[in-house]
Amino acid sequence: MQKTRHVVIAALTLALILAVAAIAYSQKGDPKKGKRIYDAYCVPCHGETGAGDGTRGMIEQFDPMPRNHTEGKYMNKRPDDELFDVIKEGGKSRNFSHIMPPWKTIISDEEVWDVFSYVRSLAVPSYKPGMAEEKKGR
Ligand code: HEC
Numbered sequence: 001m002q003k004t005r006h007v008v009i010a011a012l013t014l015a016l017i018l019a020v021a022a023i024a025y026s027q028k029g030d031p032k033k034g035k036r037i038y039d040a041y042c043v044p045c046h047g048e049t050g051a052g053d054g055t056r057g058m059i060e061q062f063d064p065m066p067r068n069h070t071e072g073k074y075m076n077k078r079p080d081d082e083l084f085d086v087i088k089e090g091g092k093s094r095n096f097s098h099i100m101p102p103w104k105t106i107i108s109d110e111e112v113w114d115v116f117s118y119v120r121s122l123a124v125p126s127y128k129p130g131m132a133e134e135k136k137g138r
Contacts, residue, residue: 027117028080029110034118037111041103050122062099072123076131083119088112 038050045062047053050069057066069075085093088109091100103112120127 029113029115029117031114031118031121033111034114034116034121037107037115038118041106042115045099050119062097064097064099066100069119069122070124072125072127075119075123076125076127077133079132080116083116084112087116087119 038046042050043054044056045054045066046069047057047066052066052068054066056062067075082094086096086100088102088104090102091097093102103115107115
């Protein structure tokens with residue numbers, strides 16, 4: 001009997017761990033950690049507030065200019081996987097400009113999700129799950 005009880009407890013513990021992991025995964029990244037990455041790597045082009053007005057963009061007059069991440073009307077329609085790919089693999093991977101660099105050699109996949117979730121938090125009006133068009137490309 002004792003043994004069965006242990007097996008049940010072990011199974012329940014495992015189920016709990018999986019449930020917690022699933023919730024953590026469904027949130028796709030930690031925006032607080034993402035902000036640190038954004039401030040270090042993205043602000044020079046995308047700007048302090050993400051409005052696409054970073055000093056590098058201004059000086060080098062990129063064409064196209066860095067995306068305005070606060071523009072909810074556009075950003076909220078972009079699917080999660082597209083933003084993930086653009087950040088990880090660079091703009092070219094999704095037919096955007098090569099000026100948007102790939103970050104995969106500098107940050108891990110987990111950190112890509114962190115900075116992704118921070119980018120999502122910048123949109124005005126704010127992003128709500130289900131707003132994005134879940135299709136590939138643009
Ligand atoms: C050298 C300048 C530069 C840096 C640094 C940069 N970006 Fe970009 N980014 C761009 C440009 C330019 C575009 C617009 C591409 C286009 O319109 O084709 C862009 C577009 C984007 C997009 C929009 C993709 C879409 O679906 O429209 C996201 C998201 C993004 N960048 C995230 C980031 C993140 C996160 C970082 C930091 C880890 C970063 N960028 C760093 C230049 C930059």
